[in-house]
Amino acid sequence: MxxxxxxxxxxxxxxxxxxxxxxxxxxxxxxxxxxxxxxxxxxxxxxxxxxxxxxxxxxxxxxxxxxxxxxxxxxxxxxxxxxxxxxxxxxxxxxxxxxxxxxxxxxxxxxxxxxxxxxxLRVTDVGAFFPHRVTYHPTCHSLRGLRLGERPLELLRAVKGIDLVDLPAPDSCCGFGGTFAVKNADTSGAMLADKADGVLSTGAEVLCAADNSCLMHIGGGLSRQGSGVRTMHLAEILAATEGGVR
Known part of the structure; x- marks a missing residue:
């Protein structure tokens, strides 16, 4: 192939x-x-x-x-x-x-x-090892556009060492939406605040998603709060071995 x-x-x-x-x-x-x-x-x-x-x-x-x-x-x-x-x-x-x-x-x-x-490829376990508390945000395009459903979560659940916790109101938009965040800054900011509160309530060390654009938006909000929560694309977690054999 x-x-x-x-x-x-x-x-x-x-x-x-x-x-x-x-x-x-x-x-x-x-x-x-x-x-x-x-x-x-x-x-x-x-x-x-x-x-x-x-x-x-x-x-x-x-x-x-x-x-x-x-x-x-x-x-x-x-x-x-x-x-x-x-x-x-x-x-x-x-x-x-x-x-x-x-x-x-x-x-x-x-x-x-x-x-x-x-x-x-019909795989869920890709040999990843990531011993951290993680929560997953299903972005609007992944959730409503491509209808990825449980696919990202199936992959995350197969990661060795991970502590995967549910995100409250996972289907709510983060407020990015490309130029929406610029043209409708107040509304976008309010949506971001709700999403950031949800992330913080999980106690997660890492927020992941299938779109870096949304992670950039949420990560900016979390950073401005001094939360210490990292954002990582799901692919980066799946690539992680944390010192294990690659």
């Missing part, structure tokens, strides 16, 4: 360690992962802010760069959702027939990291 990592522009710029963690886990499971150098943004920012025709060249690039792979893995439920749900829309509205066909063929091969592990 030819596997490619779609790191996403957000992770590549701000959280490159997450992409490295994805590769480490997949290599531990015996798979080689390519990183196509020509990859760039999936176009979500353009699509969500009304610049849909400007996103089409990015759809074309995505189809060209990743079209030859059997599986395209991304550690972002948000960007996976953009590709699977909205690339076909953009191709149909603004693209050529050839692009529509390319997108239609590629979309079923694009996976969010946790669903690739559980649904395709």
């Amino acid at each position: 030819r596997i490619a990592l779609f790191i996403t522009c957000f992770n590549d710029t701000m959280f490159p360690g997450t992409g490295k963690a994805v590769v480490e886990v997949l290599e531990r499971l015996g798979h080689q992962v390519d990183f196509p150098q020509e990859q760039t943004c999936c176009g979500q920012m353009h699509f969500n802010t009304g610049y849909r025709p400007d996103a089409v060249p990015l759809v074309e690039r995505f189809a060209r760069v990743f079209g030859e792979y059997d599986a395209v893995i991304t550690p972002s439920a948000s960007c996976a959702g953009m590709v699977r749900e909205n690339h076909p829309v953009l191709a149909a509205d603004h693209g050529r027939a050839e692009l529509q066909q390319q997108v239609a063929e590629l979309v079923p091969r694009v996976y969010e990291f946790t669903e690739f592990l559980t649904d395709v």
Whole structure:
């Protein structure tokens, strides 16, 4: 199986360690992962802010760069959702027939990291060891968009040494939502405060999720409170061995 990592522009710029963690886990499971150098943004920012025709060249690039792979893995439920749900829309509205066909063929091969592990590779125990108290926040794109359900939790429960605790009101939004946090700062801040209170009530050392964008938002709130709670992408916990054999 030819596997490619779609790191996403957000992770590549701000959280490159997450992409490295994805590769480490997949290599531990015996798979080689390519990183196509020509990859760039999936176009979500353009699509969500009304610049849909400007996103089409990015759809074309995505189809060209990743079209030859059997599986395209991304550690972002948000960007996976953009590709699977909205690339076909953009191709149909603004693209050529050839692009529509390319997108239609590629979309079923694009996976969010946790669903690739559980649904395709059929594994939950990836050999991780992480002896810390952890709580998991299901981001809106992972929960409502991709409907990941229990997949991330199944993977976390299989981690050796972990103390996994439930997050109160897990299905409530953290208030990020991309430009929503900027355009509706007061509302976003109130939502963030509720989410941060929930995290603190668990006594967790680490908050994890399948989207670094939401972790950045919540982590900022927790940091400003001096809480000491760390944020980690789920892939980084799955890559951890805490001194064990890799």
